[in-house]
Amino acid sequence: MKLYYARMAPNPDRVRYFLQEKGVWDQVEKTEISIMKNEHRTPEYRKISPLSHVPVLELGEGAGLTESRAICTYFEGLYPEPNLMGRDAVERATIEMWDRRIELGYFMMIAGWFRNSHPAMAELEKPQSAEWAGISEGRARKAITFFDKRLGEAEYVAGDRFTIADITLHVALGFGKIVKFKPWEEHANLAAWRERVSVRPGLKI
Numbered sequence: 001m002k003l004y005y006a007r008m009a010p011n012p013d014r015v016r017y018f019l020q021e022k023g024v025w026d027q028v029e030k031t032e033i034s035i036m037k038n039e040h041r042t043p044e045y046r047k048i049s050p051l052s053h054v055p056v057l058e059l060g061e062g063a064g065l066t067e068s069r070a071i072c073t074y075f076e077g078l079y080p081e082p083n084l085m086g087r088d089a090v091e092r093a094t095i096e097m098w099d100r101r102i103e104l105g106y107f108m109m110i111a112g113w114f115r116n117s118h119p120a121m122a123e124l125e126k127p128q129s130a131e132w133a134g135i136s137e138g139r140a141r142k143a144i145t146f147f148d149k150r151l152g153e154a155e156y157v158a159g160d161r162f163t164i165a166d167i168t169l170h171v172a173l174g175f176g177k178i179v180k181f182k183p184w185e186e187h188a189n190l191a192a193w194r195e196r197v198s199v200r201p202g203l204k205i
């Protein structure tokens with residue numbers, strides 16, 4: 001088993017924080033891929049990641065996982081404690097619902113905003129679309145008010161304990177800094193939650 005990951009990239013970071021929370025990040029064999037050097041687009045790498053994405057968890061004999069959440073699900077199975085994805089049917093479904101709301105409703109909007117507006121992405125995002133960037137920005141700003149409200153009702157994103165949904169939000173907020181979006185400066189519930197989670201040893205950079 002080998003994890004292909006990149007530094008300072010949100011999807012690989014989601015897996016890294018997950019494994020740090022599990023306390024097993026240092027035990028997993030890893031290969032670092034540089035996106036800026038286009039190492040994820042070589043024919044060799046495409047054999048394990050047909051979409052040229054990081055992260056990838058290579059499982060041997062041609063099998064591999066190329067979605068960050070699927071990689072987390074695999075590690076949750078290998079290392080069940082501390083539990084980050086739910087203990088019973090209702091909790092698993094609730095955590096997945098919140099995690100996907102963050103991923104699809106916020107994280108992806110930050111990605112669309114960043115990739116379509118930042119000069120550093122011109123090479124990777126062809127064509128860049130200023131209109132798409134603007135729409136994504138608007139949706140990200142709207143979505144975060146929903147999550148701020150949620151965090152006024154619950155201590156953590158999916159309820160009363162820390163889960164993968166908090167990791168996804170933590171990653172997405174960090175990602176937003178690249179477009180200078182720091183919504184915790186204007187949303188008090190988000191700010192209080194951020195204080196709570198960012199001191200966790202598993203979420204350190």
Ligand SMILES: N[C@@H](CCC(=O)N[C@@H](CS)C(=O)NCC(=O)O)C(=O)O
Pocket residue numbers: 009010011012035040052053054055066067068069124
């Ligand atoms: N849905 C995938 C997305 C993976 C993804 O887009 N990774 C980015 C890094 S954060 C990437 O590989 N980008 C390279 C590119 O766009 O060329 C996941 O959750 O792992």
